[in-house]
Amino acid sequence: MSYVKLVDVTKRFGDVIAVNKLNIDIKEGECFSMLGPSGCGKTTTLRMVAGFEDLDDGEIYVGDSLLSSKAKGYYLPPEKRNFGMVFQAFAVWPHLTVYENVAFPLKLKGIKRDEIAKRTNEALKHTNLLEAAKKSPADLSGGGKQRVALARALAINPKVMLLDEPLSSLDPHLREEMRFEIKDLQKVYGFAIIYVTHDQAEAMALSDRILVMKLGIVQQIDTPLKVYNEPSNKFVFSFIGLSNFLNVKVANGNIIAGGSQALQFKEMPSDALKSEGEITLASRPSEIDFVSEGGVPGIVKRKAFLGEIIDYAVDVNGSEIRIQKGRRFIGPSIGSQCRLDFLRPHWYSLKD
Ligand SMILES: Nc1ncnc2c1ncn2[C@@H]1O[C@H](COP(=O)(O)OP(=O)(O)O)[C@@H](O)[C@H]1O
Ligand SMILES: [Mg+2]
Known part of the structure; x- marks a missing residue:
């Protein structure tokens, strides 16, 4: 059953068609990667799913609920979509402790104190941050800061995690290690992942399915094995391996x-x-x-x-x-x- 559904989603910036009639079906608990060179429309797609960007055409659904529709003039704001999000830049609040960083969005949602503590500690535990709870994220390494961002996203118990090149600012060794941590967290929490990357090895290692994109247009959507063994065109062949x-x-x-x-x-x-x-x-x-x-x-x-x-x-x-x-x-x-x-x-x- 499809969980996140994009129907003919299109986005233009002036003359540039950043995303062109994109159709995707993402299943519950699936890890779905969007792979392509810089500027092919990956971030724009993710921002439309998150609700930070409106659509020029098409619709986005989660389950049976409509999130965005150009034709119906409907748009659910990001804070009501309950998605976890982690971006490339270390987007943590330096003036809050690690604990407060994770707890803050829950406070904004008006969740009860006990529940906030429970969920925050749980998320810190799963990201190996319990010992750093009282520190400032500024004192953590790049990997540590991304863990804080990840913990913050986990704490809201999202059905879907939107990850935009979350590991690309980390050194290669840590990047590889954190791939597996993300997979492990997915097993514990059961969320679906939409993972944006320009790194084919990362997409291959993480994904159930990969979408390869070029200039806003889908080239292929398949399992990593199929994308590698049966590339649909020269572009896909050259981009993978x-x-x-x-x-x-x-x-x-x-x-x-x-x-x-x-x-x-x-x-x-x-x-x-x-x-x-x-x-x-x-x-x-x-x-x-x-x-x-x-x-x-x-x-x-x-x-x-x-x-x-x-x-x-x-x-x-x-x-x-x-x-x-x-x-x-x-x-x-x-x-x-x-x-x-x-x-x-x-x-x-x-x-x-
Ligand atoms: N806010 C914006 N204003 C104008 N053009 C934009 C904006 N955001 C993205 N674009 C353009 O849309 C295209 C897709 O960008 P983006 O989604 O960021 O690609 P990717 O994440 O795959 O690198 C690019 O040509 C980019 O220059
Ligand atoms: Mg991008």
Whole structure:
């Protein structure tokens, strides 16, 4: 059953269409990420769900309740939506203690004192902040401040958590750790998460489903596995993980790439795509083998030892193809001729 529902939601700023006819269904307890480059409309979408931004078109629902509707001229203010929110900047009140930061929104809601204490302590416990309760958030690290923001959001017992790049100001190690803390909190509290990020690894690690967005338009909504294995277009392919693109010719149903030899692949492009004459082969660096015959000829331009992996850059007709092998792999040396076998190519139109 869908819990948060966006129907044809559109938002313009002057000539810019920040969000273009967005349709999303988020289930109860689901972790749903919105992923895309800076400026693609993620924050604007989240702000519309939160109620900080009105809509130019469309409707937003939670359960059966309408939150915003352009057509009906309806708009429920943010404080009545009962969403937990954490943003990128450490939005904590420095003049209040950690405890007061978490308790304050509950006071504003007119909740009874006992209940405030109970919920605040509970939220502080789950975010490992009980010992810091009397401190000023100013004395905490970046991670500590984000925990305060998280605790404050938890204390209101939200059905939905809106998280806008909450970890992007933290160092990589802490960022990774806090991903798992957020997942654990979700298990305890059972809220749905709408998670905004431009970091594909973060989206993959956290999400039940990922929405990939470009210039306000949805490109794909799928599980992390599907988004990775079956990207709907070149943009999604390039945004998730490392990617190689090679333009190849089609002649008599065969693929010709970087040589005159006709190539066959286990997965060939559709007939419709073949009829375009020239198409794009897309592949991941881990899904290419060096072979002694057949394949696509190239010249090794770079070979870098990165610890666990060896990273090759091979020039194929002016296109750089990255190949990654395990650290024990004995492969061709820099400057040498090689041949590449693309194991699981994806095919896209040049126009895509
Ligand atoms: N208040 C605003 N006024 C004018 N343009 C805005 C405003 N907020 C966002 N935009 C524009 O809307 C687009 C989407 O922005 P945003 O939602 O912040 O993207 P993201 O969070 O994905 O980086 C961008 O082109 C941005 O410049
Ligand atoms: Mg943003």
